[in-house]
Ligand SMILES: Nc1ncnc2c1ncn2[C@@H]1O[C@H](COP(=O)(O)OP(=O)(O)OP(=O)(O)O)[C@@H](O)[C@H]1O
């Protein structure tokens with residue numbers, strides 16, 4: 157599906173799904189198979205409030221990686237990019253100016269890249285992995301650039317991925333008429349977790365590749381706990397291969413180790429909020445993980461735990477934001493509405509957590 161969108165010349169393709177469902181892997185496999193020139197802009201490690209320098213360095217790195225992989229096009233690309241303001245070539249690598257007066261003109265940069273692709277009879281693919289991490293004033297500037305690419309760069313497809321799905325939609329201007337990308341249709345690949353059968357099949361096949369035959373009760377135990385998230389299934393499988401055995405203990409080991417990781421990730425996601433707010437978020441998550449799953453149950457639990465009644469509007473807000481971050485899912489069954497923690501490991505970690 158992803159490759160077809162690119163072959164069809166779609167200007168903007170979005171890959172969404174909660175963490176560790178294989179978004180980055182999917183994109184890398186597609187890029188590899190399609191054999192189009194591509195730029196992979198990596199937003200990992202961007203601070204909560206990225207600067208121009210942070211972003212420009214990552215775009216320059218993406219071009220440098222590309223040149224590294226395609227030495228034979230250095231001269232031709234140089235020819236197209238040389239006159240772009242703020243771009244400087246040093247041998248086979250490029251550097252970008254980010255200072256206010258001489259900053260690289262990104263619109264011009266991508267226009268030139270697009271023309272280069274056109275003249276070579278190919279398509280350029282620009283990937284922004286976890287695009288929602290580009291925040292604040294930079295996001296405003298960058299989406300204008302994306303809107304320009306969307307409208308004018310006919311030989312370019314932009315792929316953006318995001319695990320904080322609602323936040324990514326916000327970045328893309330979904331539902332915001334003031335946004336530069338508003339009303340521009342995008343094609344979407346939504347990654348879902350594996351169902352039980354797929355998870356089992358995945359484990360059996362994986363183990364067989366290593367000449368191991370897993371006991372069926374262990375596979376069921378693993379699938380129950382790791383709940384269709386490919387990244388965790390892989391982690392479990394890899395551990396078993398490493399240790400040369402397959403048993404329940406390894407599932408528990410993965411759960412415990414991964415718990416620390418996901419809790420650290422949550423802390424990072426909430427890091428920009430004041431302490432009081434962080435505690436409320438964690439308390440809400442803990443409530444849901446512990447089985448207090450409806451709106452009023454969550455409110456009761458959190459008010460009790462924090463020793464003060466949680467205002468309704470605050471709870472609304474928190475649930476809304478947790479949904480946007482894809483940390484929780486909302487289940488609607490007839491008139492009943494309840495919430496659950498999206499990631500089974502996070503659920504496990506929260507249950508075991510004692511304080512906020
Ligand atoms: N189809 C697949 N088959 C086997 N392993 C896979 C598959 N997809 C992903 N994986 C493995 O699962 C793990 C998570 O995948 P990946 O990093 O691509 O997910 P992601 O959705 O980008 O996660 P994140 O939200 O952390 O960026 C990786 O170790 C990857 O190698």
Ligand SMILES: [Mg+2]
Pocket residue numbers: 179180181285
């Ligand atoms: Mg990823």
